[in-house]
Amino acid sequence: xxxxxxxxxxxxxxxxxxxxxxxxxxxxxxxxxxxRQILGQKVEFLVSFYNNEISEKSEIFDDQFSVERPDGSNxxxxxxxxxxxxxxMYFCASSRQFVSNQPQHFGDGTRLSIL
Amino acid sequence: xxNVEQSPQSLHVQEGDSTxxxxxFPSSNFYALHWYRWETAKSPEALxxxxxxxxxxxxxxxxxxxxxxxxxxxxxxxGSQPEDSATYLCAFNIAAGNKLTFGGGTRVLVKP
Numbered sequence: 001x002x003x004x005x006x007x008x009x010x011x012x013x014x015x016x017x018x019x020x021x022x023x024x025x026x027x028x029x030x031x032x033x034x035x036r037q038i039l040g041q042k043v044e045f046l047v048s049f050y051n052n053e054i055s056e057k058s059e060i061f062d063d064q065f066s067v068e069r070p071d072g073s074n075x076x077x078x079x080x081x082x083x084x085x086x087x088x089m090y091f092c093a094s095s096r097q098f099v100s101n102q103p104q105h106f107g108d109g110t111r112l113s114i115l
Numbered sequence: 116x117x118n119v120e121q122s123p124q125s126l127h128v129q130e131g132d133s134t135x136x137x138x139x140f141p142s143s144n145f146y147a148l149h150w151y152r153w154e155t156a157k158s159p160e161a162l163x164x165x166x167x168x169x170x171x172x173x174x175x176x177x178x179x180x181x182x183x184x185x186x187x188x189x190x191x192x193x194g195s196q197p198e199d200s201a202t203y204l205c206a207f208n209i210a211a212g213n214k215l216t217f218g219g220g221t222r223v224l225v226k227p
Binding site for chain 2: 003004033035042043044045048056058091101102103104105106107108109
């Protein structure tokens, strides 16, 4: 069964450094999402992406964050200048189309640790 | 601010017993309620997407019901097995393709 793949599985970065998290969504999916879970908290939405542009973003997704679909397969999340509070598990998800009964399919996540 | 709550936070179940737990969500602007099963170090696995009041869905020994008027959904596990041990997440959205707002999860541990 097709799946969403994320790399790396764990990223350790010094505070202030840039980090890029990578995702390969399921191939015939058109809608892409990033979520994150800070340890002990709920999974929270960051951004959704469709037709090469952001369709919705949360208040967390400030100017330090950006997303890109550089080619036909990858979907990336960049954090320009990481802060300690960016430490979290980051999940990429994709869905096939805008219909009511379609789930979002999630990757295994990237654990981001900021030192 | 949309608030999705799940209870209990965790529960221990004896193998073979049945169990259920709750997800509550805003009853206004409802579009869909999603259930996921999430094992440690794996990706959340989609179980159900429920859209209509009174919906009941079933997948093997796991089933779910939906009440959109009062804003709750129940997930049932019949005859729990150790492999059912996982965190069960519900998530709510207000439009197709819209962000999911998650509850905190119910962590289920099935003891042999």
